[in-house]
Amino acid sequence: xxxxxxxxxxxxxxxxxxxxxxxxxxxxxxxxxxxxxxxxxxxxxxxxxxxxxxxxxxxxxxxxxxxxxxxxxxxxxxxxxxxxxxxxxxxxxxxxxxxxxxxxxxxxxxxxxxxxxxxxxxxxxxxxxxxxxxxxxxxxxxxxxxxxxxxxxxxxxxxxxxxxxxxxxxxxxxxxxxxxxxxxxxxxxxxxxxxxxxxxxxxxxxxxxxxxxxxxxxxxxxxxxxxxxxxxxxxxxxxxxxxxxxxxxxxxxxxxxxxxxxxxxxxxxxxxxxxxxxxxxxxxxxxxxxxxxxxxxxxxxxxxxxxxxxxxxxx
RNA sequence: GGGCAGUUACCAAAGUGGCCAACUGGGGCUGACUGUAACUCAGCUGUCUUUCGACUUCGGAGGUUCGAAUCCUUCACUGCCCA
Numbered sequence: 001x002x003x004x005x006x007x008x009x010x011x012x013x014x015x016x017x018x019x020x021x022x023x024x025x026x027x028x029x030x031x032x033x034x035x036x037x038x039x040x041x042x043x044x045x046x047x048x049x050x051x052x053x054x055x056x057x058x059x060x061x062x063x064x065x066x067x068x069x070x071x072x073x074x075x076x077x078x079x080x081x082x083x084x085x086x087x088x089x090x091x092x093x094x095x096x097x098x099x100x101x102x103x104x105x106x107x108x109x110x111x112x113x114x115x116x117x118x119x120x121x122x123x124x125x126x127x128x129x130x131x132x133x134x135x136x137x138x139x140x141x142x143x144x145x146x147x148x149x150x151x152x153x154x155x156x157x158x159x160x161x162x163x164x165x166x167x168x169x170x171x172x173x174x175x176x177x178x179x180x181x182x183x184x185x186x187x188x189x190x191x192x193x194x195x196x197x198x199x200x201x202x203x204x205x206x207x208x209x210x211x212x213x214x215x216x217x218x219x220x221x222x223x224x225x226x227x228x229x230x231x232x233x234x235x236x237x238x239x240x241x242x243x244x245x246x247x248x249x250x251x252x253x254x255x256x257x258x259x260x261x262x263x264x265x266x267x268x269x270x271x272x273x274x275x276x277x278x279x280x281x282x283x284x285x286x287x288x289x290x291x292x293x294x295x296x297x298x299x300x301x302x303x304x305x306x307x308x309x310x311x312x313x314x315x
Numbered sequence: 316g317g318g319c320a321g322u323u324a325c326c327a328a329a330g331u332g333g334c335c336a337a338c339u340g341g342g343g344c345u346g347a348c349u350g351u352a353a354c355u356c357a358g359c360u361g362u363c364u365u366u367c368g369a370c371u372u373c374g375g376a377g378g379u380u381c382g383a384a385u386c387c388u389u390c391a392c393u394g395c396c397c398a
Contacts, residue, residue, distance in 0.1 A: 049353070086351065087352075115352075117352085119349080124349095130350070167348075171355075191349090278353095285346060285347080
């Protein structure tokens with residue numbers, strides 16, 4: 001892990017700054033976020049794609065009522081697992097929110113680990129329509145009935161350009177491209193500009209990470225705590241809705257397997273730990289590509305604060 | 316003490332004379348990912364090497380053979396059964 005105190009590569013162009021606090025699950029973002037919120041008297045915007053859901057409290061390690069009352073949070077328990085939501089909508093919602101926040105606060109905090117959602121806010125996403133239920137179901141059905149080969153071929157017909165670029169082995173990606181083609185009547189690739197969208201505020205990314213063994217130990221321990229806090233009960237309430245995408249979530253899907261009799265409770269708990277570790281790894285793979293992140297150890301709160309102070313003073 | 320079965324890479328487990336550095340699964344590692352993303356997908360996983368390839372492996376030792384994880388002898392350990 002590199003801890004970089006050199007802020008010279010950060011160039012502030014705007015009066016307002018969005019501090020993005022990111023890192024793998026379980027690394028210790030929440031704690032520091034409170035310190036920063038206090039220090040900069042800034043509200044906290046969550047960029048955790050599962051803490052959005054008010055029903056998923058324990059399994060997503062969402063901030064508790066006490067913390068929520070102490071610090072103004074956005075996008076925590078803001079939606080229901082029955083809602084349909086995605087990164088594109090999130091981008092729009094956050095930008096709108098920031099427009100208002102920056103009128104009162106020069107600094108806002110975005111805290112979380114959902115990679116694509118963070119990128120959506122920082123870099124923007126192309127203007128691609130959300131898929132409606134009818135098209136979604138139709139495509140799902142095509143895939144279920146005819147298999148991967150078939151939807152690959154359909155995509156090839158409707159969007160040869162994207163066909164040559166997508167990971168053809170990845171049904172979700174192929175399916176989504178196909179959905180857009182079918183819904184809009186235009187090739188998916190025609191929407192994909194891949195351009196970074198301009199923002200009228202500075203983005204300062206602070207990454208938190210720990211040595212792998214340390215992180216994994218924390219993740220394992222946290223899962224035990226979640227179980228003690230009643231995760232099984234929380235999950236069991238949503239067992240009838242386990243097919244919902246919002247419930248295809250680490251900490252819940254494994255317990256659904258237990259409820260289905262596919263494994264023992266102990267095995268399910270082990271799986272939650274394993275899946276959490278893997279998620280953390282995937283997060284790091286994504287974050288490692290982003291060279292704009294300044295990395296710190298979560299214990300180094302002082303270092304983070306000094307670094308941010310230093311950067312903000314330069315403005 | 317006697318009988319039978321077994322010992323394969325991190326784990327499980329195929330392979331029973333050449334196509335075997337060794338199927339497959341798990342785990343692990345690495346990576347991809349612009350909209351269902353805590354999703355989904357891919358590659359690697361004996362050592363050295365960018366590749367070609369080279370080298371060392373299938374409990375230990377010895378042997379048979381042009382050639383052994385595979386056959387023989389023996390030793391060790393494990394499991395089951397009979398005493």
